[in-house]
Amino acid sequence: MSQDVRTRPTESGDRESLDGLDDLDGGGSVAASDVLDRLWRFFISMRTGLVLILGLGLLSLIGTLLVQAPAGMTTDPAAYTSWVASIHSKYGGWTPVFDKLGFFSVFTSIWFKAITVLLTTSVLACSVNRAPRLWKIAFHPRTRMGETFFTHAALRANILVATGPDTAMDNVREVLKSHRFRTISDPDDNGLNLYADRFRWGPFGTVVAHLSFVIILLGFFLSATTGFKDTQFVAPVGSKVQVGHGTGLTVEAKSFNDAYYPDGSPSDYVSDLVVYKNGVAVDRQSVRVNHPLTWDGVSFYQSFFGTAAAMKITDAAGKTLYNDAAALQWQSDDGKHSIGQIDMKAAGLSVYVIVAASGKPDPNIKAGQVQLEIHQNGTDAPIATQVVDQGKPSTIAGVTYTFERTRQYTGLIVARDPGAMWVWVGSTLLVLGLFLVFFFPHRRVWVRIRKTSGGTEILCASTMKRDVAFEPQFHQLVTDIQLAGTPSSTTQEVGQNDA
Amino acid sequence: MLKYSQYSLIASLMLVVLALVCYVLVLTLKKSVRQAPAMAQAGVGARTSVDDDDVLDDDVDGGQRATVAPVVTSRPRALALYGTHFTRVALVFLTACLVFRTIAVGHGPFSNQYEFSVSFGWGMIAAYVYFEHRYHVRTIALLILPLTTGLLLYALSVGATANPLVPALQNNLLLTIHVAVAIIAYGAFSVSFAAACLYLIQPEGGRRGLPKPAVLDELGYRAVIIGFPLLTLVVVLGAVWAQIAWGTYWSWDPKETASLLTWLVYGAYLHARVARGWVGRRAAWLLVAGFASVLLTFFGNLFFGGLHSYAK
Numbered sequence: 036m037s038q039d040v041r042t043r044p045t046e047s048g049d050r051e052s053l054d055g056l057d058d059l060d061g062g063g064s065v066a067a068s069d070v071l072d073r074l075w076r077f078f079i080s081m082r083t084g085l086v087l088i089l090g091l092g093l094l095s096l097i098g099t100l101l102v103q104a105p106a107g108m109t110t111d112p113a114a115y116t117s118w119v120a121s122i123h124s125k126y127g128g129w130t131p132v133f134d135k136l137g138f139f140s141v142f143t144s145i146w147f148k149a150i151t152v153l154l155t156t157s158v159l160a161c162s163v164n165r166a167p168r169l170w171k172i173a174f175h176p177r178t179r180m181g182e183t184f185f186t187h188a189a190l191r192a193n194i195l196v197a198t199g200p201d202t203a204m205d206n207v208r209e210v211l212k213s214h215r216f217r218t219i220s221d222p223d224d225n226g227l228n229l230y231a232d233r234f235r236w237g238p239f240g241t242v243v244a245h246l247s248f249v250i251i252l253l254g255f256f257l258s259a260t261t262g263f264k265d266t267q268f269v270a271p272v273g274s275k276v277q278v279g280h281g282t283g284l285t286v287e288a289k290s291f292n293d294a295y296y297p298d299g300s301p302s303d304y305v306s307d308l309v310v311y312k313n314g315v316a317v318d319r320q321s322v323r324v325n326h327p328l329t330w331d332g333v334s335f336y337q338s339f340f341g342t343a344a345a346m347k348i349t350d351a352a353g354k355t356l357y358n359d360a361a362a363l364q365w366q367s368d369d370g371k372h373s374i375g376q377i378d379m380k381a382a383g384l385s386v387y388v389i390v391a392a393s394g395k396p397d398p399n400i401k402a403g404q405v406q407l408e409i410h411q412n413g414t415d416a417p418i419a420t421q422v423v424d425q426g427k428p429s430t431i432a433g434v435t436y437t438f439e440r441t442r443q444y445t446g447l448i449v450a451r452d453p454g455a456m457w458v459w460v461g462s463t464l465l466v467l468g469l470f471l472v473f474f475f476p477h478r479r480v481w482v483r484i485r486k487t488s489g490g491t492e493i494l495c496a497s498t499m500k501r502d503v504a505f506e507p508q509f510h511q512l513v514t515d516i517q518l519a520g521t522p523s524s525t526t527q528e529v530g531q532n533d534a
Numbered sequence: 535m536l537k538y539s540q541y542s543l544i545a546s547l548m549l550v551v552l553a554l555v556c557y558v559l560v561l562t563l564k565k566s567v568r569q570a571p572a573m574a575q576a577g578v579g580a581r582t583s584v585d586d587d588d589v590l591d592d593d594v595d596g597g598q599r600a601t602v603a604p605v606v607t608s609r610p611r612a613l614a615l616y617g618t619h620f621t622r623v624a625l626v627f628l629t630a631c632l633v634f635r636t637i638a639v640g641h642g643p644f645s646n647q648y649e650f651s652v653s654f655g656w657g658m659i660a661a662y663v664y665f666e667h668r669y670h671v672r673t674i675a676l677l678i679l680p681l682t683t684g685l686l687l688y689a690l691s692v693g694a695t696a697n698p699l700v701p702a703l704q705n706n707l708l709l710t711i712h713v714a715v716a717i718i719a720y721g722a723f724s725v726s727f728a729a730a731c732l733y734l735i736q737p738e739g740g741r742r743g744l745p746k747p748a749v750l751d752e753l754g755y756r757a758v759i760i761g762f763p764l765l766t767l768v769v770v771l772g773a774v775w776a777q778i779a780w781g782t783y784w785s786w787d788p789k790e791t792a793s794l795l796t797w798l799v800y801g802a803y804l805h806a807r808v809a810r811g812w813v814g815r816r817a818a819w820l821l822v823a824g825f826a827s828v829l830l831t832f833f834g835n836l837f838f839g840g841l842h843s844y845a846k
């Protein structure tokens with residue numbers, strides 16, 4: 036019995052093209068005669084893909100290292116200018132350069148969009164280009180190989196057995212089957228040929244991974260262009276607040292509670308939320324951090340909380356202008372006061388409600404008091420500023436203001452994001468695709484069996500492109516084939532005695 | 535419990551340093567053995583050609599080879615074996631450290647920089663032990679063990695105080711999987727980093743005493759094959775968590791952006807490995823860049839803020 040297994044390192048490469056799989060840089064046979072053809076070859080080139088991926092990486096690096104402008108800032112030129120001025124101390128003379136290049140909002144910059152579009156095109160082109168070949172390899176594989184393949188393949192073995200060719204073929208097939216290989220036999224003039232493979236679905240993982248990447252990008256695009264996200268949604272406890280954005284939903288916080296660890300750090304925030312559709316209660320849930328309420332695609336997330344001032348405002352005729360709670364959700368620049376705002380468009384008035392911030396007592400605004408700053412719309416200076424006591428109506432310029440009491444409010448993020456679903460679908464496929472590619476590599480073995488003077492010669496060969504883990508398995512296969520072809524008289528060599 | 539956790543950490547750190555000392559000694563001893571041809575000759579019977587691929591990798595653990603050949607006891611070999619054992623015991627102690635910590639604080643060890651660092655260190659040693667076992671390339675220890683030592687020392691320097699979990703971190707299962715998977719992915723990436731470094735310091739065709747470039751290339755790739763799908767899972771789980779906690783699956787927070795960068799670099803590497811002109815050295819450089827990005831992601835929140843900054 037002779038066994039001759041040779042292994043060549045993958046790097047020295049087996050350049051013999053088996054099925055065009057080696058040539059990842061696009062087919063070279065077509066002459067670059069016209070623009071479309073050139074474009075196509077540009078997009079299916081591995082180097083193009085590589086450069087684009089690295090380009091995206093470079094932008095991510097910039098986005099990681101440089102401060103990014105807050106979302107929405109770029110649409111407000113005045114705010115953006117003052118923001119850029121505020122970071123000047125950090126980047127000095129580079130600030131205008133980075134600004135010109137769009138580096139402070141890398142992920143909405145023209146660079147980012149351009150690379151994403153090019154990359155998507157390239158991924159799609161690559162997939163379209165390769166899918167037919169993958170299909171052919173999986174379902175119409177080449178079942179015979181030329182003589183040189185058996186003398187040059189990365190993994191190969193010559194086995195001599197004493198049995199006849201047909202028995203040898205049966206044995207080989209049995210061994211491969213027991214290793215869960217699919218086998219296809221294909222005899223020709225030169226002898227018996229056998230093709231065997233495993234995990235032929237594996238390579239489709241690349242197609243799945245590529246397409247899922249496109250699906251994720253599509254999801255990002257949908258998220259950016261459709262739906263809404265309100266990060267400053269305030270619901271004073273006991274008030275019904277409209278969600279807007281065409282949802283027809285109203286939300287009411289029945290209660291809000293915050294809990295703390297003994298060291299003072301927060302342990303829990305929870306709002307008891309009721310959702311109304313056209314006035315009818317449709318859902319109710321305790322919403323806490325990490326436990327949002329979702330109804331009809333609209334989600335409510337616990338985000339922040341604070342105090343609100345319940346106010347009643349009536350005009351001279353006794354008509355109610357406002358009867359609700361104003362969330363004291365802003366801080367004054369010096370951090371000493373919390374401020375809420377009441378807009379009464381019909382009356383042409385807007386009112387700031389001001390209290391001392393917690394832990395910052397103000398002798399002018401005591402507990403149980405609020406300061407009102409009343410503005411006539413269209414004028415800059417307030418028409419009146421007055422401190423009022425809880426429960427005592429005060430009439431200012433013909434309008435009566437009553438500070439009833441303080442209430443808690445809960446701050447929510449309210450969002451509808453039709454793109455998210457696609458992101459989850461794409462992500463799931465991406466992970467599945469990757470596991471398919473890496474953990475189920477397509478393994479192929481070609482076998483040729485022919486009669487020689489001494490018995491039967493079995494030639495086995497396999498490529499080992501990027502799959503060294505297959506090497507020991509191949510050796511095991513060869514050993515098993517050898518054992519299967521060993522006549523009982525020589526089994527002693529492997530330590531068995533069947534006499 | 536916290537005390538036991540602390541003791542285990544220190545024990546583990548000492549073992550890692552001891553293992554490193556062993557490996558460095560082997561390296562110096564082997565050099566002197568090589569310079570004395572007569573002595574080297576004595577060992578030849580036991581050697582296969584594989585030995586010259588890797589100074590630290592004698593045939594001690596290649597079961598088959600060891601039984602075929604007469605056992606030759608030389609100091610370097612015994613030392614290398616000690617190195618292996620020390621790293622394994624270090625892994626046991628570090629595991630114990632994390633288990634004690636989990637019991638003591640009542641949640642997985644990933645709520646602050648101390649816990650992250652110890653976990654990252656655990657990932658590195660675990661990945662090293664696994665790949666050493668599978669591929670017998672000990673030389674990568676010369677890069678991985680100093681990195682681990684650095685991380686564990688850093689952990690000790692930031693202090694072990696346990697903080698209660700703020701509400702955003704209380705989604706335990708998701709967070710546990712997210713971080714646990716990240717730790718394994720990062721461990722695997724540190725192996726490919728070490729392999730790439732050893733690849734890059736060699737001239738074309740390799741240098742005597744170091745593992746063959748082809749072997750290192752393969753090792754780097756094997757590690758990425760494990761790390762890349764796991765990193766993908768980490769990023770996806772992070773997005774799920776962000777969606778649940780903050781209402782957005784992606785907000786370009788610096789930590790998210792940095793992990794995207796890491797993902798892209800390793801993605802580029804996978805393609806580089808089959809693209810003409812990128813095979814070999816350039817691919818190896820991408821592994822180095824990828825690991826730099828891992829470190830940026832890991833230490834990033836020390837110098838940039840963002841939603842993840844509670845992890846400080």
Ligand code: HEM
Pocket residue numbers: 059078079080081082083084085087088154157158161165238241244245248469472801804805808
């Ligand atoms: C960022 C998006 C991309 C992802 C997530 C991705 C993912 C992958 C993965 C995981 C593999 C398998 C690698 C391996 O077997 O080692 C792969 C292979 C491949 N990718 Fe991509 N890729 C992306 C972009 C691209 C682009 C832009 C191109 C086109 C230039 C491309 C062309 C290819 C080709 C030709 C292969 C080899 C396929 C095969 O061996 O059957 N990829 N890709």
